[in-house]
Amino acid sequence: MSLATTIAATALVGLFxxxxxxxGTTLGxxxxxxxxxxxxxxxxxxxxxxxxxxxxxxxxxxxxLHNRGLAKELAWAFxxxxxxxxxxxxxxxxxxxxxxxxxxxSPTRFREYVLERxxxxxxxxxxxxxxxxxxxxxxxDLLTYVRPRQLGAGEILFRAGDPxxxxxxxxxxxxxxxxxxxxxxxxxxxxAQLGEGKAFGEMALLSGAPRSATVRAVTDAELxxxxxxxxxxxxxxxxxxxxxLRRLSHxxxxxxxxxxxxxxxxxxxxxxxxxxxxxxxxxDEILSKAGHGAGLAIILGDLLDTIPGxxxxxxxxxxxxxxxxxxxxxxxxxxxxxxxxxxxxLRKAGFRxxxxxxxxxxxLIAGTLSAVAGKVFIGSSDSLLAVFAxxxxxxxxxALVSHAMIPEALDQGGSLVVLPTVAGFLxxxxxxxxxxxx
Ligand code: CMP
Numbered sequence: 001m002s003l004a005t006t007i008a009a010t011a012l013v014g015l016f017x018x019x020x021x022x023x024g025t026t027l028g029x030x031x032x033x034x035x036x037x038x039x040x041x042x043x044x045x046x047x048x049x050x051x052x053x054x055x056x057x058x059x060x061x062x063x064x065l066h067n068r069g070l071a072k073e074l075a076w077a078f079x080x081x082x083x084x085x086x087x088x089x090x091x092x093x094x095x096x097x098x099x100x101x102x103x104x105x106s107p108t109r110f111r112e113y114v115l116e117r118x119x120x121x122x123x124x125x126x127x128x129x130x131x132x133x134x135x136x137x138x139x140x141d142l143l144t145y146v147r148p149r150q151l152g153a154g155e156i157l158f159r160a161g162d163p164x165x166x167x168x169x170x171x172x173x174x175x176x177x178x179x180x181x182x183x184x185x186x187x188x189x190x191x192a193q194l195g196e197g198k199a200f201g202e203m204a205l206l207s208g209a210p211r212s213a214t215v216r217a218v219t220d221a222e223l224x225x226x227x228x229x230x231x232x233x234x235x236x237x238x239x240x241x242x243x244x245l246r247r248l249s250h251x252x253x254x255x256x257x258x259x260x261x262x263x264x265x266x267x268x269x270x271x272x273x274x275x276x277x278x279x280x281x282x283x284d285e286i287l288s289k290a291g292h293g294a295g296l297a298i299i300l301g302d303l304l305d306t307i308p309g310x311x312x313x314x315x316x317x318x319x320x321x322x323x324x325x326x327x328x329x330x331x332x333x334x335x336x337x338x339x340x341x342x343x344x345x346l347r348k349a350g351f352r353x354x355x356x357x358x359x360x361x362x363x364l365i366a367g368t369l370s371a372v373a374g375k376v377f378i379g380s381s382d383s384l385l386a387v388f389a390x391x392x393x394x395x396x397x398x399a400l401v402s403h404a405m406i407p408e409a410l411d412q413g414g415s416l417v418v419l420p421t422v423a424g425f426l427x428x429x430x431x432x433x434x435x436x437x438x
Contacts, residue, residue, distance in 0.1 A: 007372055010317050010379075013328065014310050014371025020332045021306075021360045021367075024339030029353050031340070038337035039413025040420045045334030046405040047424025049397060052326035055432050056316060057394035058083065061387055078384070082391020083398065086308065090396035093304050094403065101294020102301030104287060104349045105342045108407040114286050118143055124171035124224055127197035130244050131169070141237075145230040151175070151217035159214045160188070164204025166225050167245075170194050173221030178214040188214055202245045203252070205231055287349045298346070302363045305338075305404065308396035310367040314374025315390050326428035331397075334405050341408060 027033050058079050065075035094102075094109075103113035121143055125131050131142065148171070151157060157168070160179065174195045178188040191213065194200055204211045205228060226234065235242040309331040316324040339360060346356050374393070378386045409417045 006319075007375065009320050010314050010371050010375040011368050013317055013320075013323070014314060014368040015364070017313050017328050017332050017371070018306060018310060018335070018364050018367030020335030021302075021339040021363055022357075024336040025343040025356055025360050027336065028340030028343030029347060029356065033340065035412045036414075038340055039409045039411075039417050041333050042337040042405055043409035043413065043417035043420040044424035044427070045330045045332075045337075046401045046409060047421040047426075048326050048330035048428040049334065049401050049405075049424075050421075051425045051428040052324075052330060052432060053312075053394050053398055053401075055429070056324060056327060057312065057390065061391055061394075065384075065387060078388065079391045082388045083395030085388075086392035086395025086397075087399040088395075089392070090304065090308065090399040091403070094301065094399075097297045097301040097304065100297040102297035104294060104345060105298050105301055106338070106404055106408060107341055107345055108411050109404065110287065110345060114283055117286060121146055121148070121224065124222075125169070127171070128169045128199055128224075129197055130199045130248060131241070142234070145226045145234060147225045147227075149223045149225045151221045151223060153217055153219050153221075155217045157215045157217065157223075158201075158211050160211050162211045164201060164209075164211055164228065166201060166227050167199060167205055167231050168201045168215075168226075169199045169224040170196055171222040171224050172196065174218040175200070175221055175223075176216050176218050178216060179212070193218060199245075199248065203249050206245060206249050284348075287345075299359050299362055302342075302359060303366050304396075305400055306363050306367045307370045308393040308400070310370035311374035311378065311393040312390065312397060314371030314376075315378035315386075315393070317371070317375055317379060326431050330424070330428065334401075337412075338404065338408065341412065 027038075061079045061082075062072075062075040065078055066072055070078070098109050098113055103109040125142065125146070149168070151173070157175065174193050176190045177192040177194065177200065179191050180186060180188045200215060201211070203209070235245070309327070313324075313328050313331065316327060318324075343353075343356050346359075347353070351359075374390075378390045378393075406421070409421070
């Protein structure tokens, strides 16, 4: 085959392999395929990739190096280094992108994202003397009500006389409470500073009167906000909290808040361990917030999940007649359920079908180009660097299998997905090795 034909053929193979994401997106948006069915497909694909990467990439790579004169141990170490590097790069990049909103493209990553956000909130709530009176196991209910709110240094949160619309807890930084002298309407002076863990804004909410003082951020501050309606609901169900707040409000009229004696670290630990699945309302809220403005992170996340596999497909490609089917099939079959789940979730996060197709179109182009790049820079090169790069792509792909495909399959299909995983593993082994058995 001439170079141009080879490149065109590789591009075709890349395009075909990546096209699974378009099929999956359509199924996710408009189809009605059962979750179990998709999970079985995903698990089968994961199994296929595990054995084909082991044999076609790791083993063949090491054998090729050994044939070139490298000692056995060195050849294995070299390939292992490539795999490990690829996996680490994938891990770091995907964590970074997920934190910037790319997590909304996959149900399991999104759940991890929500749990991490919740854990952050629990740690902050654990600093609040008032809330530590609550049983830590009940933190789930409380978290549904809490929203973070940022204040810049010097910024006024509310003024004396404003209506009371929320309770606040200082999570980071300090705020000052300012009041004008009795009977005066101007000349506010600082009567207290509140730091981490202190609650304020309870007086107006409890009494129905306007704010008794102005609150201004002394430093950049992060607050946890509980809106009035939610606050009232909380009080109605939680008598301990209601009593605690009344006490606090009363004491404040005389003195500044004094710290409670309960152990903050222990409280946080119990509360964190009681976190299970996020409440529906909270998950939906986080979903739309995380997705908002996260288009670039989502595209980059999709690219990160696609490029390594397609680089491997391209690097392995020799001719259309001798296609290396297992890796290709694994990526193709895995791409369908992954993009189906992703499309459904992105739709829920508020993205229109047009944007979702646009995300995946970029991936389609990138996948095709990655296959060509894999062929030109890795498949057609004898250099050690090319072997290392191929192993790296393999490591990233394996990281994707363990980080996304298997958790996703388990999530959607339950424990039974172990069976299609093993079936996929054996099917790929058969495709690769059946001819070598004599
Ligand atoms: P609220 O009246 O809703 O709004 C102003 C808040 O400042 C008030 O609730 C209290 O939470 C807080 N506050 C008022 N006086 C003091 C004080 N002496 N020490 C600490 N906080 C106070």
